[in-house]
Amino acid sequence: MLPINLISVLLATLAAMVLGFLLHGPILGKVWMRLANIVPTGNEKFSDMLPNLFWNLVANFVTAYVIAVIYLFAMPSPYLVGEGIWRGVICALWLWLGFVVTSSSMEVIWMGRKLGLWLFECGCSFLVMSVMGAIIAGY
Numbered sequence: 001m002l003p004i005n006l007i008s009v010l011l012a013t014l015a016a017m018v019l020g021f022l023l024h025g026p027i028l029g030k031v032w033m034r035l036a037n038i039v040p041t042g043n044e045k046f047s048d049m050l051p052n053l054f055w056n057l058v059a060n061f062v063t064a065y066v067i068a069v070i071y072l073f074a075m076p077s078p079y080l081v082g083e084g085i086w087r088g089v090i091c092a093l094w095l096w097l098g099f100v101v102t103s104s105s106m107e108v109i110w111m112g113r114k115l116g117l118w119l120f121e122c123g124c125s126f127l128v129m130s131v132m133g134a135i136i137a138g139y
């Protein structure tokens with residue numbers, strides 16, 4: 001069994017949910033809705049979002065857990081620069097660049113997703129994964 005700190009994984013998951021809400025809601029929600037061509041009707045219900053929120057929570061937990069596992073293996077490496085929480089941030093950013101950016105870019109390249117929306121989502125995931133890495137390394 002890997003010595004993964006599940007409390008840090010849970011805290012990183014919670015932080016990802018809060019940041020995702022803030023970035024797609026009060027802080028940059030209007031920008032995101034414009035980029036995604038979302039027009040609120042006024043009939044939206046929180047209860048309709050519960051299944052999506054659950055799966056978003058699961059995805060964030062898996063992401064945090066994988067960051068923790070990779071960080072555990074990468075931590076002793078001299079190639080992971082930085083000290084303290086910065087090691088976690090750098091580790092998460094390498095994962096973001098190598099997997100999130102590259103795999104999601106296929107949506108722009110092959111499926112016609114708008115470049116602006118993709119850049120917005122990449123920026124949000126950059127921030128979220130940085131915070132997750134900091135929490136995992138610092139806790």
